[in-house]
Amino acid sequence: MTQERVEYVMRTITDQCIENERYFSDLDSVAGDGDFGYSLARGFENVRDQWDGFDRADAGTFLQKVAVTMSGRIGGTSGPIWGTAVLRAAGVVKGKHDVSGDDVVAMLRAAVEGIKARGGADLGDKTLIDALVPMTDAIERELAAGSSPADVARAAATAARTAADATKELQARRGRAAYTGERSIGSVDPGATAVAVLAEKIAEGW
Amino acid sequence: MKKFVNDPRNFVPEMLTGIALANPDTLTYVPDYNLIMRADAPRQDKVSIIQGSGSGHEPAHVMVVGKGMLDGACPGDVFAAPPMEYVLETAKLLRSDKGVLLLVNNYTGDKMAFEMAQELAEAEGMNVKTLFINDDVAVQDSTWTVGRRGVAGNFFVMKAVGAAAEEGAELDEIVRIGEKVNSVTRTMGIALTPCTPPAKGSPLFELGDDEMEVGVGIHGEPGRRRAKLVSADEIVDELLGAVVPDLPYESGDEVALMINGLGGTPISELYILYGIAHRKLEEKGIKVWRSYVGEYCTSLDMAGASLTLVKMDDEIARLLEAPAEIAIRVF
Numbered sequence: 001m002t003q004e005r006v007e008y009v010m011r012t013i014t015d016q017c018i019e020n021e022r023y024f025s026d027l028d029s030v031a032g033d034g035d036f037g038y039s040l041a042r043g044f045e046n047v048r049d050q051w052d053g054f055d056r057a058d059a060g061t062f063l064q065k066v067a068v069t070m071s072g073r074i075g076g077t078s079g080p081i082w083g084t085a086v087l088r089a090a091g092v093v094k095g096k097h098d099v100s101g102d103d104v105v106a107m108l109r110a111a112v113e114g115i116k117a118r119g120g121a122d123l124g125d126k127t128l129i130d131a132l133v134p135m136t137d138a139i140e141r142e143l144a145a146g147s148s149p150a151d152v153a154r155a156a157a158t159a160a161r162t163a164a165d166a167t168k169e170l171q172a173r174r175g176r177a178a179y180t181g182e183r184s185i186g187s188v189d190p191g192a193t194a195v196a197v198l199a200e201k202i203a204e205g206w
Numbered sequence: 207m208k209k210f211v212n213d214p215r216n217f218v219p220e221m222l223t224g225i226a227l228a229n230p231d232t233l234t235y236v237p238d239y240n241l242i243m244r245a246d247a248p249r250q251d252k253v254s255i256i257q258g259s260g261s262g263h264e265p266a267h268v269m270v271v272g273k274g275m276l277d278g279a280c281p282g283d284v285f286a287a288p289p290m291e292y293v294l295e296t297a298k299l300l301r302s303d304k305g306v307l308l309l310v311n312n313y314t315g316d317k318m319a320f321e322m323a324q325e326l327a328e329a330e331g332m333n334v335k336t337l338f339i340n341d342d343v344a345v346q347d348s349t350w351t352v353g354r355r356g357v358a359g360n361f362f363v364m365k366a367v368g369a370a371a372e373e374g375a376e377l378d379e380i381v382r383i384g385e386k387v388n389s390v391t392r393t394m395g396i397a398l399t400p401c402t403p404p405a406k407g408s409p410l411f412e413l414g415d416d417e418m419e420v421g422v423g424i425h426g427e428p429g430r431r432r433a434k435l436v437s438a439d440e441i442v443d444e445l446l447g448a449v450v451p452d453l454p455y456e457s458g459d460e461v462a463l464m465i466n467g468l469g470g471t472p473i474s475e476l477y478i479l480y481g482i483a484h485r486k487l488e489e490k491g492i493k494v495w496r497s498y499v500g501e502y503c504t505s506l507d508m509a510g511a512s513l514t515l516v517k518m519d520d521e522i523a524r525l526l527e528a529p530a531e532i533a534i535r536v537f
Binding site: 068071072073074075076077079080081083084087118119120 | 282283286287288289290291294314315318319321322325326352
């Protein structure tokens with residue numbers, strides 16, 4: 001895909017995180033401390049405000065600017081976690097203008113590794129990783145099957161939503177929600193659900 | 207809430223402005239990043255030492271900026287980790303050919319902000335190391351940490367690495383020293399009252415008139431247990447009973463003994479605790495090498511105290527005795 005596509009994806013994430021502030025915070029209030037939506041919205045508002053001024057020398061540079069802007073000014077843990085994810089994805093496409101399907105998979109895998117390193121979480125800990133990994137697997141499968149980009153995006157959204165809904169069964173082991181222990185069982189993870197919402201919007205507008 | 211405050215949202219900037227105006231020759235204030243830095247920093251012949259943490263712990267950490275200790279501190283809001291950008295920009299402003307050391311009290315928000323800043327600083331070609339401080343023996347994991355918390359014992363780490371940096375030590379050597387001091391430092395605290403963050407306007411938690419929180423964190427996080435208030439003798443027994451066996455500190459050891467006030471306890475009471483602790487340590491055959499009594503790392507207006515022990519060796523003793531010039535002088 002082109003660098004314009006990368007910008008479309010990032011812009012959709014930015015707008016959706018601002019628009020869903022209340023919804024994401026409400027999800028977080030069930031087992032966490034209720035600041036998830038607030039933190040993301042403030043971070044991506046900075047991205048939106050500075051959107052036109054970002055260095056667009058290549059896709060990697062652009063994403064790196066987004067990552068630093070997003071995570072630079074917000075407190076809590078969401079900034080460093082989401083910022084690191086975008087930063088690591090940026091590293092994969094440094095110097096590139098065209099991003100291949102394989103690049104997308106590599107970017108998402110790098111993002112997941114970044115989140116694991118920053119947050120100390122792994123698959124099954126009831127975090128956004130639990131949506132990102134199945135979503136990436138689905139993208140990889142669809143690419144191998146030769147699906148069109150729009151079909152790949154749709155499959156990614158479906159996989160993310162299914163995986164996000166399945167976090168309901170998991171017990172939180174990382175993040176503030178971990179302190180509520182078993183009480184976290186029965187509610188979906190806000191981070192994983194946010195990934196599903198974003199993937200659906202990205203597929204919708206592809 | 208009864209506090210000397212204007213708009214609570216300006217609590218931290220107004221405090222930092224006051225610190226800067228009180229120390230015009232030695233400190234510089236950079237409002238964009240809540241940064242208090244040495245007026246003569248960065249120096250290319252020494253490693254720059256940076257702390258962040260939240261505000262509300264003064265004199266830690268903005269008031270221990272100065273010759274022989276920190277080169278800069280960029281705290282977040284009250285009890286909040288600094289945003290990543292504060293740390294990154296502070297590291298850039300204090301960039302030195304010999305490197306930059308980031309000191310981080312072990313809390314999840316601080317850890318993430320500092321690690322991400324380190325990653326970005328390294329991408330810009332800087333030589334940056336991070337050192338985590340986790341001296342609190344009270345709990346293994348807490349509301350805001352994975353692992354032990356960093357509390358008042360961080361003073362000794364800051365003092366030792368600051369002295370080593372002033373002597374011109376290399377970054378790796380300073381990291382070794384900091385890790386060593388942290389590894390022989392243990393702390394535990396007790397709260398007699400909650401504290402009131404200015405933006406919240408009400409106490410952070412409830413504590414009955416006859417109750418104490420044993421093992422409290424410096425943000426009022428729960429410790430080991432809630433108990434009935436007992437005598438000073440019994441409280442010191444409780445603190446020593448937690449701290450001494452943890453390392454353990456043994457007969458024949460020499461220690462630095464700190465009684466740190468949490469912000470709302472008078473000096474008189476701190477010395478009562480000190481006297482008891484000193485005597486009880488000597489009864490165990492543990493020699494007090496040097497005393498540290500006063501406010502080093504507070505929790506706003508919380509009444510309470512913490513007890514810290516540092517096991518001495520010649521290297522640590524020399525670094526703790528080295529001169530330092532910081533803003534908490536009172537003469």
